[in-house]
Amino acid sequence: xxxxxxxxxxxxxxxxxxxxxxxxxxxxxxxxxxxxxxxxxxxxxxxxxxxxxxxxxxxxxxxxxxxxxxxxxxxxxxxxxxxxxxxxxxxxxxxxxxxxxxxxxxxxxxxxxxxxxxxxxxxxxxxxxxxxxxxxxxxxxxxxxxxxxxxxxxxxxxxxxxxxxxxxxxxxxxxxxxxxxxxxxxxxxxxxxxxxxxxxxxxxxxxxxxxxxxxxxxxxxxxxxxxxxxxxxxxxxxxxxxxxxxxxxxxxxxxxxxxxxxxxxxxxxxxxxxxxxxxxxxxxxxxxxxxxxxxxxxxxxxxxxxxxxxxxxxxxxxxxxxxxxxxxxxxxxxxxxxxxxxxxxxxxxxxxxxxxxxxxxxxxxxxxxxxxxxxxxxxxxxxxxxxxxxxxxxxxxxxxxxxxxxxxxxxxxxxxxxxxxxxxxxxxxxxxxxxxxxxxxxxxxxxxxxxxxxxxxxxxxxxxxxxxxxxxxxxxxxxxxxxxxxxxxxxxxxxxxxxxxxxxxxxxxxxxxxxxxxxxxxxxxxxxxxxxxxxxxxxxxxxxx
Numbered sequence: 001x002x003x004x005x006x007x008x009x010x011x012x013x014x015x016x017x018x019x020x021x022x023x024x025x026x027x028x029x030x031x032x033x034x035x036x037x038x039x040x041x042x043x044x045x046x047x048x049x050x051x052x053x054x055x056x057x058x059x060x061x062x063x064x065x066x067x068x069x070x071x072x073x074x075x076x077x078x079x080x081x082x083x084x085x086x087x088x089x090x091x092x093x094x095x096x097x098x099x100x101x102x103x104x105x106x107x108x109x110x111x112x113x114x115x116x117x118x119x120x121x122x123x124x125x126x127x128x129x130x131x132x133x134x135x136x137x138x139x140x141x142x143x144x145x146x147x148x149x150x151x152x153x154x155x156x157x158x159x160x161x162x163x164x165x166x167x168x169x170x171x172x173x174x175x176x177x178x179x180x181x182x183x184x185x186x187x188x189x190x191x192x193x194x195x196x197x198x199x200x201x202x203x204x205x206x207x208x209x210x211x212x213x214x215x216x217x218x219x220x221x222x223x224x225x226x227x228x229x230x231x232x233x234x235x236x237x238x239x240x241x242x243x244x245x246x247x248x249x250x251x252x253x254x255x256x257x258x259x260x261x262x263x264x265x266x267x268x269x270x271x272x273x274x275x276x277x278x279x280x281x282x283x284x285x286x287x288x289x290x291x292x293x294x295x296x297x298x299x300x301x302x303x304x305x306x307x308x309x310x311x312x313x314x315x316x317x318x319x320x321x322x323x324x325x326x327x328x329x330x331x332x333x334x335x336x337x338x339x340x341x342x343x344x345x346x347x348x349x350x351x352x353x354x355x356x357x358x359x360x361x362x363x364x365x366x367x368x369x370x371x372x373x374x375x376x377x378x379x380x381x382x383x384x385x386x387x388x389x390x391x392x393x394x395x396x397x398x399x400x401x402x403x404x405x406x407x408x409x410x411x412x413x414x415x416x417x418x419x420x421x422x423x424x425x426x427x428x429x430x431x432x433x434x435x436x437x438x439x440x441x442x443x444x445x446x447x448x449x450x451x452x453x454x455x456x457x458x459x460x461x462x463x464x465x466x467x468x469x470x471x472x473x474x475x476x477x478x479x480x481x482x483x484x485x486x487x488x489x490x491x492x493x494x495x496x497x498x499x500x501x502x503x504x505x506x507x508x509x510x511x512x513x514x515x516x517x518x519x520x521x522x523x524x525x526x527x528x529x530x531x532x533x534x535x536x537x538x539x540x541x542x543x544x545x
Contacts (some may be wrong), residue, residue: 070295
């Protein structure tokens with residue numbers, strides 16, 4: 001029996017089919033043209049949403065909760081300003097100079113820049129396959145062997161969360177110590193104390209919170225402006241060093257090594273000192289954790305990751321050569337009363353007023369990096385809580401109803417930084433042990449995620465999600481080299497700065513890393529496995545092998 005006619009005269013069956021096809025075409029853009037904006041213009045969460053974003057979120061089984069305010073340029077600016085390679089190579093090169101000297105710092109940076117590039121290329125492709133704020137733990141959940149997807153992604157999620165939280169605390173702490181160093185430059189009688197440094201951290205954390213809550217909507221535009229400051233600051237510092245600083249000989253810069261750590265050989269000293277270059281090269285993958293706020297994330301996030309790393313790396317290489325040529329004495333730079341070799345170098349080139357101006361300019365850029373770092377950290381924490389990976393996940397993963405940002409995750413990240421700063425009052429050794437967790441834990445997450453995508457690429461390539469930014473036929477060698485390098489860096493990240501080792505110079509990151517690993521495994525078996533199923537369980541078309 002024929003279906004009764006619909007109100008418009010068309011059969012109901014045909015109307016249903018046409019409606020379904022129209023809905024599919026509207027949502028997934030089956031003709032392959034996918035640059036149009038989102039679907040419900042009255043929903044602020046879909047502002048800047050493309051059909052590719054919709055397809056990606058649908059495939060991963062996630063609801064769009066955040067506003068996609070970041071466009072290609074602001075996404076790139078965000079990564080560049082956060083990573084701030086030349087700035088961090090400037091302000092945190094003590095270990096590299098101690099273990100390696102001028103030549104050691106230069107050559108270790110060069111091989112780190114090349115080796116870490118393969119890691120960033122691998123992460124960029126994964127960010128294109130699955131552009132989501134969770135980053136590494138989500139990729140592990142999708143790409144790991146089914147038997148290990150749940151437990152391995154859970155441990156990776158904990159390591160990633162604590163690494164980013166430790167990095168946020170270290171940035172605020174470094175800012176406070178630079179301010180104390182600058183005070184000493186202007187008042188040699190000043191003797192900085194731990195409690196004063198902690199108060200400066202509190203001030204920094206408060207500023208970060210205000211910027212990431214009330215300034216969140218303007219963050220993309222601010223990032224673009226800061227990119228200009230980042231480049232101009234680089235030009236100012238490099239020009240001052242070449243024009244006004246004393247000039248070291250090229251044979252010393254490229255060929256004279258220094259073993260201030262007391263190691264048995266220069267080679268071993270170099271391996272230990274490379275941590276300076278590793279620290280300066282971290283975190284260009286930060287845009288991956290902002291993926292749910294980037295327009296057309298499957299294309300723009302990997303581009304931001306790769307080009308921010310390459311661009312920052314080239315600027316840092318030029319800066320390093322300029323900086324090393326301006327150091328007349330490694331011993332004097334390390335013994336400077338300010339505690340920072342770069343302040344000693346500035347003093348060789350300009351007056352105290354000039355030192356103030358240059359240091360404040362660098363300080364502004366480091367503060368900007370801290371703000372961005374907190375934003376990325378809070379999104380990673382929000383994502384892991386959304387997948388029930390953390391205690392009090394419901395509260396942490398809550399999105400502010402009008403601001404459309406993970407406000408509770410921002411607050412939690414700031415509170416953790418402040419609490420860690422309190423530890424510094426009682427023991428700077430304990431505090432440094434916690435923030436040293438950043439490097440080793442992040443290396444761990446890189447290694448696990450690259451291992452998993454390499455496994456999937458070798459054994460089940462047909463199950464890899466489509467990537468709009470892909471390594472193509474170079475995927476296997478890039479992944480292999482990236483994995484080899486990150487394993488190498490991971491191993492050397494545990495070593496102390498010098499020998500003989502005592503309580504003050506022991507690298508406590510090994511204790512913290514093992515402690516966090518044991519805690520995450522314990523918590524997983526006691527509670528986590530009951531509530532955490534892993535992001536892969538929400539992925540559309542999931543197939544078990």
